[in-house]
Amino acid sequence: MKKSEKIAGNVANYVDERTGAAKWLKKNLTKVFPDHWSFMLGEVALYSFIILLLTGTFLTFWFDPSMREVVYNGGYQPLSNVKMSAAYASSLHISFDVRGGLLMRQIHHWAALIFMAAMIAHLMRVFFTGAFRKPREANWLIGVGLVTLGIVEGFLGYSLPDDLLSGTGLRIAEAILQAIPVAGSYLAFFAFGGAFPGHVFIPRIYTVHILLLPGIFLALITVHLMLVWYQKHTQYPGPGRTEKNVVGYPLMPVYMAKAGGFFFIVFGVTAFLGAVASINPIWLYGPYTPGQISAGSQPDFYMGWLDGLVRMSPPLETHAFGHTISWNILIPGLIVPGILFTGMALYPFIESWMTGDKREHHLLDRPRNNPNRTALGAMSIAFMLVILINGGNDLIATHFYLTINQIMWFTRIGVFVVPPIVFIITKRLCLALQRKDREIVLHGRETGRLVMLPHGEFIEVHEELSAEKKYTLTQHEQPRALEVPDTDGRGVRNPQGIKGKLRARMSQAHVEQVSAPSESEAKALESGHH
Amino acid sequence: MKFGIAKLSSYRRHRFAAPALLLVALLGVGSTFSVASALTASKAETQSAMSTQVSEGKQIFERGCSSCHGLNAEGSKIAPALIGVGAASVDFQVGTGRMPMADMSQQAMRKPPVYNAEQSAALAAYVASLAPGPASVNEAAITWQRDGNTAQGGELFRTNCAMCHNFAGQGGALSQGKYAPTLMGVEAKYIYEAMITGPQSMPIFNDKTISPAEKLSIIKWLKAAQSEPSLGGASLGRTGPVTEGLLAWVLGLGILIGIAVWLASKAR
Ligand code: HEM
Numbered sequence: 001m002k003k004s005e006k007i008a009g010n011v012a013n014y015v016d017e018r019t020g021a022a023k024w025l026k027k028n029l030t031k032v033f034p035d036h037w038s039f040m041l042g043e044v045a046l047y048s049f050i051i052l053l054l055t056g057t058f059l060t061f062w063f064d065p066s067m068r069e070v071v072y073n074g075g076y077q078p079l080s081n082v083k084m085s086a087a088y089a090s091s092l093h094i095s096f097d098v099r100g101g102l103l104m105r106q107i108h109h110w111a112a113l114i115f116m117a118a119m120i121a122h123l124m125r126v127f128f129t130g131a132f133r134k135p136r137e138a139n140w141l142i143g144v145g146l147v148t149l150g151i152v153e154g155f156l157g158y159s160l161p162d163d164l165l166s167g168t169g170l171r172i173a174e175a176i177l178q179a180i181p182v183a184g185s186y187l188a189f190f191a192f193g194g195a196f197p198g199h200v201f202i203p204r205i206y207t208v209h210i211l212l213l214p215g216i217f218l219a220l221i222t223v224h225l226m227l228v229w230y231q232k233h234t235q236y237p238g239p240g241r242t243e244k245n246v247v248g249y250p251l252m253p254v255y256m257a258k259a260g261g262f263f264f265i266v267f268g269v270t271a272f273l274g275a276v277a278s279i280n281p282i283w284l285y286g287p288y289t290p291g292q293i294s295a296g297s298q299p300d301f302y303m304g305w306l307d308g309l310v311r312m313s314p315p316l317e318t319h320a321f322g323h324t325i326s327w328n329i330l331i332p333g334l335i336v337p338g339i340l341f342t343g344m345a346l347y348p349f350i351e352s353w354m355t356g357d358k359r360e361h362h363l364l365d366r367p368r369n370n371p372n373r374t375a376l377g378a379m380s381i382a383f384m385l386v387i388l389i390n391g392g393n394d395l396i397a398t399h400f401y402l403t404i405n406q407i408m409w410f411t412r413i414g415v416f417v418v419p420p421i422v423f424i425i426t427k428r429l430c431l432a433l434q435r436k437d438r439e440i441v442l443h444g445r446e447t448g449r450l451v452m453l454p455h456g457e458f459i460e461v462h463e464e465l466s467a468e469k470k471y472t473l474t475q476h477e478q479p480r481a482l483e484v485p486d487t488d489g490r491g492v493r494n495p496q497g498i499k500g501k502l503r504a505r506m507s508q509a510h511v512e513q514v515s516a517p518s519e520s521e522a523k524a525l526e527s528g529h530h
Numbered sequence: 531m532k533f534g535i536a537k538l539s540s541y542r543r544h545r546f547a548a549p550a551l552l553l554v555a556l557l558g559v560g561s562t563f564s565v566a567s568a569l570t571a572s573k574a575e576t577q578s579a580m581s582t583q584v585s586e587g588k589q590i591f592e593r594g595c596s597s598c599h600g601l602n603a604e605g606s607k608i609a610p611a612l613i614g615v616g617a618a619s620v621d622f623q624v625g626t627g628r629m630p631m632a633d634m635s636q637q638a639m640r641k642p643p644v645y646n647a648e649q650s651a652a653l654a655a656y657v658a659s660l661a662p663g664p665a666s667v668n669e670a671a672i673t674w675q676r677d678g679n680t681a682q683g684g685e686l687f688r689t690n691c692a693m694c695h696n697f698a699g700q701g702g703a704l705s706q707g708k709y710a711p712t713l714m715g716v717e718a719k720y721i722y723e724a725m726i727t728g729p730q731s732m733p734i735f736n737d738k739t740i741s742p743a744e745k746l747s748i749i750k751w752l753k754a755a756q757s758e759p760s761l762g763g764a765s766l767g768r769t770g771p772v773t774e775g776l777l778a779w780v781l782g783l784g785i786l787i788g789i790a791v792w793l794a795s796k797a798r
Contacts, residue, residue, distance in 0.1 A: 040790040044783070078680045078754050095761075106762055113778035114786070121783060164688060164697060165770065258793065269785050278762030279774050284698045284755070286688045294692040294770075295702025295710065301775030392772045394703040403636075403707030 034235040034248035038125045043259065044118035046225075047266040048111045049217065055108040056210060062098055064090035065160065065206035067199045076283050084162075084287035087202045091161035091282055107274035112154050114270060116302040119147050127347075127377050129364035131234045133357075137348040139227045142220050144345045149213055149220075151302050156209040158280060158300060162202055165280075167288025168297045171196065172310065176333035179326045197290065234364050237475050239468045243362045296394050305384050308391030309336055312412050340380075354506045356482045368437075369476040371430035372510040375423045382422035386414045427512070434514035437473045440465060441517050474516045482507040587656025590649055594630050603660055615727070616663020617654035622723035624650045626716075636707040637730055664726045672718045674749040683751030686744055690735065698768040699752050704731055714756050718749045 016022040066086040072079050074089070075096035094101035123143055126132055132140035155173070159166040174196050178184040193200035232246050241247050249255050273279075285294065299307050309332035316327040343350075351373065352358060367374040389396065390411035397404045444462035452458055465473070482504055592601065598609035605611030609631075612620070623629040627641035645653065654666050688697065694710035696702045701712035708731050713721065725745055728734035740748070766773040 035794055037787065037790040037794040040794070041787070044786050044790075078684055078751065078758070080681050082681050082685060102762055109774075110778065110782065113775060114782045117779050117783045118786070121787075164692075262790075262793065265789055266786060269782060273777070273782055274763075276763045277774075277777060278760055278765050280771070281762055281765075281768070283761070284768060286684060286697065289688075292688045292692065294688070294697035295694055296696050296770050296772075298770045298772050300771045301778070304772070304775065395769055395772050397703035397707070398701060398709050404703050404705055405707070 032246045032248045032250055034233055034246060036236060038129075039233065040262065041118055041122035041125055043262060044266055045115055045122055046221065047263045048115035048118060048270065049221065050263070051111040051267055051270055052108060052115060053214065055104050055111065056214075058104045059094060059108060060210055062090055062094045062101065063087070063160070063206075065203045067162070067197070067202050079283065079286070082287065085202070087160060087162040088282070088287045091163070095283065103271075103274055106277075106279050107271055109158070109279045110273040110277075111270045112157060113279075113300065113302075114266075116147075116150050116154060116300075119143075119150055120302075123147060124377065124381070128367040128374055129234070129236075130361065130370060130373065131364055132348045133361040134348075134352065135231055135360050136227070136234075139224055139231075140348050141345055142224045142227075144341065146217070146220055146224070148341060149216060153209060153213045153217070154300055155303055156205045156213070159205060160202065160209060161280075161282045162288050163282040163285040164288050164292055164294060165282075165285045165297055167197065167290070168293055169299050169303070170201070171290075172307070175329055176310075179329035179333060181323065181325050181330070197288070232362070234362055237363045237366070237472060239471045241363065243360070246362075298392060298395070301388070304391035305388045306333070306337060306391075308387040308389065308393075308411070309333070311393065312387065312390045312408060312415070314412075344380075351510075354503065354510055355479060356507065357479070366476065368430040368433040369513075371427045371434075371512060374430050375427040378426040379419040379423040383415065383419045386411050386418050431512070431514055434516075438514055438517050441470050441473050442521065476516065478513055478515055479511040481511045583652050583655045584659045585656075586649075587652035587654070587659075590645070590653055591656055594644070595653075598631065603657060612657050612660070614661040614663050615657065617658040617666040618664040618723045619727040619729075620654040620657045621650060621666035622720055622727055622729060624653055625723075626720055628729070637709070640711060667719050667722050667726075669719050672722055672746065672749065674718055674746045674753065677743065678746035678748075678750035680747070680751050680754050682744070683747030683749070684755075686740060686748050687751055690740065691748070694732070696769065698755055700768050713752055716752075718753070721749050721752060 012022075064086045068086045069083055070086050070089050072082050072084055072089050072092065074080075074093055076092055079092065091105070094105055096102070126140065126143065155169065159170050174188050174192065177188040177191060180187060188196070191201070191204075192198040193204075233248070235241050235246060235248070238247075286292070298304060310329065313328045313332045316331075318325050318327065365373075367377075390407060393404050393407040393411070396402060396407055444464040447461045447463050449461040450458050451461055591599075591603065595603075598606060599612055600606050600609075603612040605613075620629075623638070624645055625643055625647075627643040628638035630644060631638045632641065643650070651666075657663075658665070687695075687699070691699075691713075694702055694704060695713055696710075699713035701710050703709050710732070716724075722745055724732065725735040725740065725748075726737075735745075766777065
């Protein structure tokens with residue numbers, strides 16, 4: 001042993017004897033992670049968050065969160081001598097007079113969009129595969145919290161530069177706040193420290209944007225990852241994969257190397273976008289002045305659906321007891337989003353109540369094997385897309401030669417009609433796919449090869465599936481609908497009341513399935529003519 | 531981005547700036563001279579020249595416009611009366627090819643003009659002879675290169691025009707299928723005339739709401755916005771966050787998912 005090695009060994013020993021690190025490391029570094037592309041969506045979100053931390057810190061060095069009025073005198077000529085807030089002026093300064101500043105602003109904003117998109121895609125993966133089931137309900141709740149806070153964080157972020165577009169967004173936010181019955185105007189007054197826009201709002205949201213929410217994010221993400229660690233990752237079904245094991249690669253070195261490499265890929269793609277594609281060109285928007293507004297004022301996409309909802313609501317107001325209740329803002333701005341997000345958060349509990357399934361699940365569902373859930377998810381996505389379309393109605397109108405009114409009415413009706421249709425189609429599609437699975441398990445895959453038999457008959461050669469494939473296609477369980485007793489032991493009819501009936505009805509819809517081929521069916525076929 | 535800004539601000543110091551100014555000055559002198567000589571010519575002669583132009587205009591009008599606007603421009607069920615709209619309105623509508631209207635769609639679209647400058651002037655003279663209205667604008671009088679203030683123009687534009695024409699003059703949708711067109715590439719003269727005549731859904735901005743000097747500033751800002759290179763990379767149409775969101779999903783997340791699929795398949 002060389003001298004240096006000996007010293008290193010001694011140091012390691014010293015640390016290990018006092019902390020038990022070796023045992024801990026051995027246990028954790030060999031931890032196994034399954035491998036699938038859809039498991040990397042969460043990673044994309046995590047890495048873009050890290051990019052946001054890095055670029056955001058860079059921006060804080062020059063950003064001046066103040067609504068003090070200044071006269072612009074920087075590098076962007078078309079705005080010279082224009083009066084504006086210090087916040088806007090410093091954002092221009094970052095863009096034009098700080099080396100690499102515009103690149104950093106653009107990477108920050110692209111990373112924010114990718115962060116939100118990746119979180120949403122990750123959430124969809126978790127939903128459609130049933131990864132939220134026991135014991136992972138807590139992590140589902142954290143995820144819903146992260147998405148919600150992400151929307152808020154992004155909105156506050158693009159409100160910081162105090163340009164015309166962000167001011168327009170804040171104005172709408174203020175209107176939504178004010179629409180809350182009774183407390184609304186006080187809340188708005190409190191948030192803005194007086195009449196809109198006031199002087200305290202930018203400094204306040206700055207603290208929230210760079211300190212409070214990032215802190216909460218860090219805490220939530222840490223807990224989220226710790227839970228993944230201790231509950232272990234779920235895996236897709238397949239031969240050798242059970243509810244009791246995890247099949248994959250050890251954390252060290254395979255997974256670590258891959259994850260590290262993937263971080264740089266995410267950084268690379270984000271930086272590439274920041275370098276080649278303009279985002280939030282605040283110098284074109286101009287400084288915010290109440291009374292100015294631009295055609296096509298849209299929020300970022302993660303707020304776009306909310307904007308679309310507000311745009312489509314018909315003018316509805318009631319006057320009562322000297323108060324005006326603006327339903328046209330209250331319903332799309334608060335009530336519908338409230339229902340959506342509460343429903344999303346509670347879904348794991350709703351599903352387990354509906355199915356009566358209280359067991360732990362570590363194997364994922366193939367989306368087609370749970371038609372009801374998959375259809376519900378598709379329906380929600382359809383709803384979001386319809387209202388998102390209305391959020392961009394003016395741009396769609398000019399680019400596709402339609403009228404705003406056509407799109408408005410299409411989405412007003414569509415928001416009620418399209419999601420149910422999507423639900424039905426998706427459910428039928430899932431069942432059809434199940435039927436196809438059953439078909440190819442029993443009869444093999446069509447090869448397209450025709451063979452003429454001696455007596456002149458043509459048949460197509462079917463290739464039998466491998467045992468592994470057969471297993472994968474048939475391993476899922478066939479749930480049964482909950483039985484709700486008509487009478488209980490003492491002869492009381494319908495003991496669980498409406499709730500029980502509803503539950504039975506929902507559970508019945510939920511378990512609608514094409515039965516997977518059973519052992520005996522397969523046997524019968526094998527001994528038959530094939 | 532440094533380069534872009536330098537380019538914008540360097541117009542004044544451009545090596546062609548002096549010759550260009552000289553040219554503008556010469557044109558100014560020339561037109562003063564021609565006006566002066568026209569004044570000295572006999573009054574009768576002018577009037578007969580005017581009336582031939584008007585009668586020429588009337589002829590063209592009867593052939594090309596009367597089917598919709600009526601034989602004496604008195605209007606009809608399908609088109610408004612043109613009495614009192616002034617030469618500026620005709621110059622704008624005919625010069626930008628909007629009139630004669632091709633199809634009776636939501637709004638007259640900009641097309642290649644049907645009539646040349648002379649015919650258009652004749653039409654304008656004819657309509658102006660019916661009743662007084664805003665006169666057409668002389669190209670040489672629109673001295674936005676020399677006068678006007680870009681930054682002030684930007685503020686005026688955001689206050690008065692951006693709500694229909696978008697923050698960067700890219701155009702936008704109005705209700706019932708109407709739209710405010712893009713202002714990129716519109717000649718200075720027509721921008722000016724659009725402001726004083728207010729075509730269709732656009733309001734009229736007379737000299738009290740926006741002074742002539744301020745109008746020049748607006749034109750100057752529009753021209754600057756048009757020639758401003760895209761400072762942050764591809765401009766994505768300068769229409770705001772919708773295209774950005776689309777790109778983030780398709781290119782951003784799209785590429786990353788593609789790479790994830792590739793990485794996961796490599797592992798096997
Ligand atoms: C989940 C995390 C975050 C999201 C979604 C987010 C989003 C945004 C967005 C969309 C903007 C507008 C950018 C623009 O176009 O100008 C912004 C601005 C800003 N962000 Fe963040 N951000 C996050 C985290 C952070 C962090 C951790 C910091 C600082 C430590 C930070 C500092 C800033 C600053 C200083 C600005 C204003 C700079 C400017 O606009 O010129 N952000 N943020």
